[in-house]
Amino acid sequence: MGATKTDLFTKEQNELANIARALGHPARIAILQHLVKINACICNDLKNELGLAQATISQHLKELKNLGIIQGSIDGTSICYCIDPKVWEEYKILFQTFFAGYQNPDKKCCEPGQC
Amino acid sequence: MGATKTDLFTKEQNELANIARALGHPARIAILQHLVKINACICNDLKNELGLAQATISQHLKELKNLGIIQGSIDGTSICYCIDPKVWEEYKILFQTFFAGYQNPDKKCCEPGQC
């Protein structure tokens, strides 16, 4: 035991959970926010921006790239990373849909005798 | 090493990452979706709904309760869980804001010579 039992859940549940888990680290949030802020590609200033080692940043970038939300292209000795607009939009809608599903019920929840 | 270096990041980044990580498991997504679907409190049918052991479900519920997105109230021998509308709305806006920050730039990203 110890591994997530993905087979118990739907494809959609696993997908949303995967995206959420990828966003579930402040370094990766910071990377994405930085990319959003400059609204362009970044090449080498990530090590100064975050306080982490180069190898660690590379790992986080790899996860975000695996998720598809960022893309990298080689530019000489450095690599340009930027947000993939399509995937960003797709995930945005996924979260929107998830959160939009809930409507605040007028009747109070978890009142005695309700269950 | 091995622990996340939360001190390197802002409170907002850590908060968003924490929420995302809590959503980063299909069982917890499934629990929330189930709560959304019935739009009321649940008391005991979670073990049948998911295929996990009671102890495991209890753990996931605890995490969601710690996050604040669900609340539980005692009803006899069972416990009613339901979504906390305020927190749900708060997190909904947090993710909306995060995703809304990015505007698809008109110029192509990661073109040669751009960096």
Added chain:
DNA sequence: ACATTCTATCGTAATATTGCAATGAAACGA
């Protein structure tokens, strides 16, 4: 060719997460 720069990968250690059986604790009904 050689040194330099930038990034990915490997190896390793520390820590966190996931899952379950077993055990507790609290409320209910007979």
Added chain:
DNA sequence: TCGTTTCATTGCAATATTACGATAGAATGT
């Protein structure tokens, strides 16, 4: 009171994540 039901907690094992130093690979400039 005693057994039942329901959920939380504990203890443990398996797996995943995080972080970094060291190393390797690829492109550039001299």
